[in-house]
Amino acid sequence: MQNERSSKFLYLAPRLLLVLAALLAAASSPLHGAEPRGGPPDKPPAAPPVAHLTVQLDWKPSAQFAGILVAIQKGYYQREHLDVTVRAADTAMAPFEQIASSTDIIGVSEAEPIIAERAKGIDIRAFATMMQATPFSLFTLKESGLTTFTSLRGKKIGLYGDGRRAIEELLRFNHMTEKDVTLVEIPFSLDALIKGEVDAMQGYTVDEAVRLNMAHHAINIIPMSENGYVSYAEVLFTSPAAIALDPSRLVRFLSATRLGWAWAAAHQDETAKMIIARYMPDGSLEEQRLSLAQTIPLINAETKDSRYGEMREDTWDRCISVFLRDKTLATPLTQKDLVDYSVLKSLDASK
Secondary structure, eight states, X not given: OHHHHHHHHHHHHHHHHHHHHHHHHHHHSOOTTOOOTTSSOOOOOOOOOOEEEEEEOSSOXXXXXXXXXXXXXXXXXXXXXXXXXXXXXXXXXXXXHHHHTOSSEEEEEOHHHHHHHHHTTOOOEEEEEEESSOOEEEEEEGGGOOOSSGGGTTOEEEEOTTOHHHHHHHHHHTTOOGXXXXXXXXXXXXHHHHTTSOSEEEEETTTHHHHHHHTTOOEXXXXXXXXXXOOOEEEEEEOHHHHHHOHHHHHHHHHHHHHHHHHHHHOHHHHHHHHHHHTOTTSOHHHHHHHHHHHHHHHTTTTOSSOTTOOOHHHHHHHHHHHHHHTOOSSOXXXXXXXXXXXXXXXXXTO
């Protein structure tokens, strides 16, 4: 009998377990037709549609734009649902007009041309900067012993066509006038300095200084940013319509670009190799390495942290004041006419 009851229990046990499981499931489930407590489960937010953006460079793809190039290659833009392409500078183009009439192009330029074009009525807005200090400098040969701007008193300074306003600022800052130096217009070449035709020449630390060093010409660098010339370099700008249409695109673009710059700064050798392999197959790897090393300190020269792209109102005021003082603007500008901080503010608020 005991064995018989045991066998029946073993036979019924699985069925009892199934019944109990069904009762528990029914007790824990909502009534038919009723919502679960607390409402339906939250659905994950829908991914934004892929946005297509073109970045119009003011030079060829190189180490100066490493943050953008890395963000493309590492898939940082793709993660932000962006399809980003870069376009090299083309002298046949009118990029400012084209960008002003578009909603999907981001331009890259120095601060001065942006100010000048905006004063002509070209409706563009700066919304971030890649370099928080300009690489614009003066170079002298190391053997000359000319290491400060005041040491150039009575000397010849070689300038390209776009350097005069900067030199005027340096003269004013150092309590000098044009009578204290001789300004010489030179072609876009290093020869005038190397051959001794001028005592100093203008150039970029990320370009000319690199090439001079590579050619084994030891030089002194006199940064214009330390001598009264204040300007942002490789400023990102677009049309007001592009910002109004979908500012989140630009926020996501900046977020990914910051990651690109952070990776480039931490992996400079790999970044230089990628730029040569992907964008400059006929270029010099050593030049890109040296150029990137000169560029990295400029991208956070003001903030000294990872908030790449940040701009300051007082810096822009000083940029604009040079034009207003010299009365070279077609129409007077205020910062409101030129700069839109909303993208940066949205990005910083999300952190």
